[in-house]
Amino acid sequence: MAKELDFLTKRSVDYSKWYNELVVKADLAEQxxxxxxxxxxxxxxxxxxxMQRILDDMFKATGVQNAYFxxxxxxxxxxxxxxxxEGFAKECxxxxxxxxxxxxxxxxxxxxxxxxxxxxxxxxxxxETIIWNTYKNWIHSYRDLPVLCxxxxxxxxxxxxxxxxxxxxxxxxxxxxxxxATREEAEARAQQMxxxxxxxxxxxxxxxxxxGVKSETERFAGALDTYTIEAMMQDGKAxxxxxxxxxxxxxGKAFDVQFxxxxxxxxxxxxxxxxxxxxxxxxxxxxxxxxxxLVLPPALAPLQVVIIPIGGKPAQMAAVDAAVAPIVxxxxxxxxxxxxxxxxxxxxxxxxxxxxxxxxPVRLVLGARDLENGTVEVMRRDTLEKEVRPLEGIAEYVxxxxxxxQENIYRKAVTFRDEHIYxxxxxxxxxxxxxxxxxxxxxxxxxxxxxAKIKEDTQATxxxxxxxxxxxxxxxxxxxxxxTCRVLIARSY
RNA sequence: CGGGGUGUAGCGCAGUUGGUAGCGUUCCUGGUUUGGGACCAGGCGGUCGCCCGUUCGAGUCGGGUCGCCCCGACCA
Numbered sequence: 001m002a003k004e005l006d007f008l009t010k011r012s013v014d015y016s017k018w019y020n021e022l023v024v025k026a027d028l029a030e031q032x033x034x035x036x037x038x039x040x041x042x043x044x045x046x047x048x049x050x051m052q053r054i055l056d057d058m059f060k061a062t063g064v065q066n067a068y069f070x071x072x073x074x075x076x077x078x079x080x081x082x083x084x085x086e087g088f089a090k091e092c093x094x095x096x097x098x099x100x101x102x103x104x105x106x107x108x109x110x111x112x113x114x115x116x117x118x119x120x121x122x123x124x125x126x127x128e129t130i131i132w133n134t135y136k137n138w139i140h141s142y143r144d145l146p147v148l149c150x151x152x153x154x155x156x157x158x159x160x161x162x163x164x165x166x167x168x169x170x171x172x173x174x175x176x177x178x179x180x181a182t183r184e185e186a187e188a189r190a191q192q193m194x195x196x197x198x199x200x201x202x203x204x205x206x207x208x209x210x211x212g213v214k215s216e217t218e219r220f221a222g223a224l225d226t227y228t229i230e231a232m233m234q235d236g237k238a239x240x241x242x243x244x245x246x247x248x249x250x251x252g253k254a255f256d257v258q259f260x261x262x263x264x265x266x267x268x269x270x271x272x273x274x275x276x277x278x279x280x281x282x283x284x285x286x287x288x289x290x291x292x293x294l295v296l297p298p299a300l301a302p303l304q305v306v307i308i309p310i311g312g313k314p315a316q317m318a319a320v321d322a323a324v325a326p327i328v329x330x331x332x333x334x335x336x337x338x339x340x341x342x343x344x345x346x347x348x349x350x351x352x353x354x355x356x357x358x359x360x361p362v363r364l365v366l367g368a369r370d371l372e373n374g375t376v377e378v379m380r381r382d383t384l385e386k387e388v389r390p391l392e393g394i395a396e397y398v399x400x401x402x403x404x405x406q407e408n409i410y411r412k413a414v415t416f417r418d419e420h421i422y423x424x425x426x427x428x429x430x431x432x433x434x435x436x437x438x439x440x441x442x443x444x445x446x447x448x449x450x451x452a453k454i455k456e457d458t459q460a461t462x463x464x465x466x467x468x469x470x471x472x473x474x475x476x477x478x479x480x481x482x483x484t485c486r487v488l489i490a491r492s493y
Numbered sequence: 494c495g496g497g498g499u500g501u502a503g504c505g506c507a508g509u510u511g512g513u514a515g516c517g518u519u520c521c522u523g524g525u526u527u528g529g530g531a532c533c534a535g536g537c538g539g540u541c542g543c544c545c546g547u548u549c550g551a552g553u554c555g556g557g558u559c560g561c562c563c564c565g566a567c568c569a
Contacts, residue, residue, distance in 0.1 A: 087568095090567065090568095091567070091568075155569090159567075159568060160566075160567055161564095161565095161567085161568090166569085167569075220569095241569085243569070279569050280569095308528095310528050311527075312526070312527050344527085346530090347529090347530075347531060348527060348528065348529075349527080349528085350529085350530045350531085351530085352528095353529070353530045354530075356529095367527095367528055369528075370528095
């Protein structure tokens with residue numbers, strides 16, 4: 001292994017450090033000089049853009065439209081929903097002034113005390129308040145409903161400790177906010193969007209997720225129900241990858257969003273909100289990567305195929321160039337993104353390692369040997385297997401290979417996850433085993449006390465009450481009280 | 494904000510009892526190379542985090558201060 005990558009700690013040694021270095025070395029992102037913030041580099045952003053595009057189409061297919069609401073929220077808005085402000089107050093950035101002036105020595109600027117805002121503005125930590133303040137003007141009749149808006153934006157939460165993609169003070173996300181005439185319709189929408197997220201995670205990111213509903217203590221501030229998708233990282237920790245909230249009439253009441261129903265009676269609107277963030281990038285990286293670097297699912301790879309020529313003499317290179325041109329053309333015709341890297345300032349070995357680090361799903365290599373034999377070397381990133389194929393029909397072969405890689409990394413992730421989900425009924429055993437990571441399905445008496453004790457003893461939390469798990473009554477492993485269901489417990493990011 | 498570390502070249506680090514600022518790598522130039530991160534030669538790059546003190550003299554000793562990292566509390 002090359003010197004540059006000696007720093008890339010093996011996954012098994014220190015997963016956190018490995019993750020961080022991978023993000024930087026693969027050119028995805030880096031820490032900004034600005035406290036807690038992240039610079040997403042072009043390669044990382046290209047992946048995020050691809051995710052955005054697909055998600056956006058999926059939202060629109062359910063009738064959602066994009067809109068945009070202000071970054072700054074008047075402080076008073078946040079105090080209108082008691083639980084909501086309780087949840088976010090501690091991590092809000094506040095704008096207090098609107099002007100700077102040069103200082104007395106004229107070598108810098110200071111905040112102009114004369115420019116103090118009468119009412120402070122909060123940089124949005126999430127937009128429920130400003131959006132529902134707006135919906136008040138939009139919604140008067142049942143005929144105005146539903147309102148189905150989504151916005152792609154940044155939000156800011158003043159986090160104590162940050163980690164690239166997983167938790168940064170500022171992050172990019174989408175937040176959907178819907179208003180409905182009935183409780184049933186809103187609940188159905190919240191669940192529908194969770195399903196969209198789960199589909200996206202599984203089919204595009206190749207990340208299997210557990211869908212479920214959050215316990216009361218883990219619920220979004222101001223929600224009646226929070227639905228979640230939980231993914232398992234390679235160190236066995238859970239990553240909450242997307243949430244969808246049924247907000248009841250809390251925001252309708254807080255912002256006085258009333259409409260007249262068919263019976264001409266006033267009613268408060270029912271709300272949902274749902275979001276996924278650049279944290280999905282973290283999920284993508286931590287689910288598939290190996291010691292050679294990133295592994296990207298073909299569906300999200302900005303570059304799906306790279307072609308690398310071998311040759312030294314200009315005449316030889318020209319011959320390879322000529323042989324590659326039609327391959328590139330055919331691949332592009334099949335809708336595959338491909339790059340022919342015949343730059344002569346890097347040696348082939350360097351390119352191999354570099355494109356592996358960046359997770360390019362398929363690599364083709366062509367040299368004098370292949371020109372003679374009419375062959376090409378094909379390497380798939382997920383297994384690192386190489387094979388020599390005839391040039392004839394190579395584009396079609398690559399297309400099916402890409403599908404197979406997508407399928408294979410998903411299967412691998414599912415297998416890994418399933419091997420690390422355990423049913424557990426004994427608390428002592430649980431405390432010991434949870435240290436090693438994994439998801440635990442345990443009976444829970446439904447009390448916050450039990451939940452708090454588990455967290456205190458083990459740092460693990462109830463991730464959700466999972467859907468699709470056959471629920472049998474039992475006994476809470478902590479309190480010994482009767483329990484109606486098994487919940488998913490894990491340590492998490 | 495509590496506990497523990499750490500600040501010296503872009504990155505990773507060394508620097509002995511206080512005495513001219515070092516190593517590896519990156520980067521640049523030239524040449525030879527090119528089927529798994531090339532080699533040789535030359536070169537650029539630092540007010541040692543900041544302030545004050547002790548001293549003829551401080552990267553090194555003392556006091557303060559700031560930043561960053563790890564572990565907690567908080568969290569998509």
